[in-house]
Amino acid sequence: MNNPTLEDIDKIIHEPARLLIVMHLSLVEKADFLYLLAVTGLSKGNLSTHLQKLETEGYVEISKQFLGKKPQTILQLTPKGARKLLEYKITMQNLWDKL
Amino acid sequence: MNNPTLEDIDKIIHEPARLLIVMHLSLVEKADFLYLLAVTGLSKGNLSTHLQKLETEGYVEISKQFLGKKPQTILQLTPKGARKLLEYKITMQNLWDKL
């Protein structure tokens, strides 16, 4: 029967705010903080902490640079992050097939 | 562009443990506590509190009866619960289509 279990669901990605972030990053493959801020609709604090979480888990790479005199934070999905997103998608779609 | 937002994701259903519960209930339309305990693999306490949450949100109806001398807790999805699950499914599938 092989019921779906909870362990199969990646909690890092499953969190809605992070799911949005990661999905957007997978579409553009590179983005800055303000872009994500706009497209996700998250608050700055919220976005910042979720990005940090994604970084410590190795899903996202955060790099900082200056654009003229303004600081800029660039985000991109790591290979691991991309893989995990794909796995998550498959897990969830399997779930739906049972429904 | 109409980006998906966080508000669209039903947090009640989104929680993995509850998603499992609700999916199983949608398949059988009626189940007792011990059946759910087995198929979901949740701990008793965890199952109990999630069911209570689903009840207070009006997604699940909890009724208790005696089967011989043993107490038995019967669970079933309410119409609202069934509708919400369907909406959740659609929301998530729309999300995947963008990916």
Added chain:
DNA sequence: AGGACTGGTTTGCGATACAAACCTAAAGGA
């Protein structure tokens, strides 16, 4: 009687999501 099992519920705690408050530096106005 008393110990173990059934069928759950309640309690305690650790983790987490979230926004408000904060911070540093640059730009603009008086």
Added chain:
DNA sequence: TCCTTTAGGTTTGTATCGCAAACCAGTCCT
């Protein structure tokens, strides 16, 4: 020049929540 505002984030505080351990009422066994 000083002072206020804006940009671009980060840190802090809080309230919620998921989870399992502990608990509980009732039944069965011996």
